[in-house]
Amino acid sequence: MPEEELVELKFRLYDGSDIGPFRYSPTSTVSMLKERIFAEWPKDKKIIPKAANDIKLINAGKILENNKTVGQCRVPFGELPKGVITMHVVVQPSLAKAKSDKVDDTPRKHFCGCTIL
Template sequence: MPEEDLVELKFRLYDGSDIGPFRYSPASTVAMLKERIVAEWPKDKKIAPKGANDIKLINAGKILENNKTVAQCRAPFGELPSGIITMHVVVRPAIAKPKTEKKVDEVPRKNMCSCSIL
C-alpha cells in the first residue's frame, strides 16, 4: 500500500497522555486498533484495560464500533493532508461483584421512628 494512503492515528488516554502516533491502513478495523492499544498501554498507569473489550474509542464525538474500518470512522475534517487524527480512549471500570451472601451473625435492623414534641 502506498505510504500516502496510510492514516496516522494517536490515542489520547484519560490523563491526557498519548499512545502513538501509528500509521494504519484505511482497511484496518476498530477491533485491530483496540488490540494495539492494549499491547502498547503504559505499565505505570493506575487504570488499565484487561482486554480489547474493556476499551471504547471515540472519534469526532462518536463511539466507534468494532466492525467498522478506519476509513469509515474518519470525520470529514480529518481529511487534512498529513494530519494526525486523535481518538480518545475510555476504559470501562471493573464491575464490582455483587454481595449475595449475608453474614449469619448480622442482626436485622428494625425500622423505628421517633417524635419529640416540645
C-alpha cells in the same frame, strides 16, 4: 499499499498522555486498533485495561464500533491538510465483570421481624 493512503492515528489517554502515532490502513478495524492500544498500554498508569474489550475509542464524540474500519470512522475534514487524527481512549470494564460485582440484594429479616429488600 502506498504510504500516502495510510491514516495516522494517536490515542489520547485519560491523563492527557498519548500512545502513538501509528499508521493504519483504512481497512483496519477498530478491534485491531484496540488490540494495538492494549499491547502498547504504559505499565505505569493507575488505570490499566485487563483486555482489549475494556477499551472504548471515541472519535468526533462517537464511541466507535469494533467492526467498523478506520476509513468508516474518519470524519471528513474538508480542505484541511492530512495530519494525525487523535482518538480518545476510555477504559471501561466489560459488562460481564460489572454484573459479577453487583451488590447482593437478597431480602433479609430485620430485627423487628419485617423483611428488608
